[in-house]
Amino acid sequence: MSATVEDAILFRSVVGAVTPLAEHNRATQAKPAVHTRVRSTHSATEILDTLSDYQAQPSAETYLANGxxxxxxxxxxxxxIDDSLDLHGSPIEEARVLLQHFIFSAIQQGFRHVRIIHGKGxxxxxxxxxxxxxxxxxxxxHxxxxxxxxAPPNLGGDGAVIILLKSN
Structure with a gap:
């Protein structure tokens, strides 16, 4: 739709002699607050309860999520590596709790690449x-x-794993 000469004349007659506000009379808008959202809907304790010791098959040297x-x-x-946890020598139940809290904390801090040292036995x-x-x-x-x-030999070899975590 194009503005015609009649539209321009009509607009000027309605608006009249309007002038912009002086700078000191203008309202300022605050920038909206930035909210970070944690996508995990599970607490560390809820996930801990789901981690089973049962192994359907022997654990592999690598793991890759579907897709x-x-x-x-x-x-x-x-x-x-963003952070590291040393589990070797820990009792099984303590190791499970430490692992879960470590992963939860790493995600909260925005870490994606972490190492867990489990030892060689x-x-x-x-x-x-x-x-x-x-x-x-x-x-x-998890x-x-x-x-x-x-992990590469200089980071623990077969006594450690390097983990890729989901991003926040």
Whole structure:
């Protein structure tokens, strides 16, 4: 729709001699507050209750959530670590609680790449790496874990995993 000469004359007759307000008389609008939203609807305790010790199959050296490319694992090995948790030597129930609280805290802080040291089982009875298998099992069940892989040798090798967490 185009403005005609008659429209312009009509507009000027209605508006008349309007002048803009002086700068000191203008209202200022406050910027809207920025609200950060945590997408996790589960508390640390609720998730802790769902982490089972039962293993349907032996724990794998890597885990990748459905729909993610194997390139994610390759990149995960090369990324820097935001935080780390050392579980080796911890009793099983304590390790489960520590792992859950560590992941919850990491997500709250916006960390995406974390390391969990579970140990190699060298000092365990029978030399069996109980925490290694349980840690990997718990991670595959955790809703905030997208992927994990063995840590490079300088970061713990097969005694640790590097984890990719969902972003906030």
């Amino acid at each position: 993610l490319s194997r390139m994610v694992l390759r990149k995960l090995r090369r990324n820097s 060298i000092n365990s009875p029978g030399g069996e790496a109980v925490l290694r298998a349980l840690t990997r099992n718990w991670l595959t069940q 809703p905030q874990v997208l992927a994990y892989c063995l």
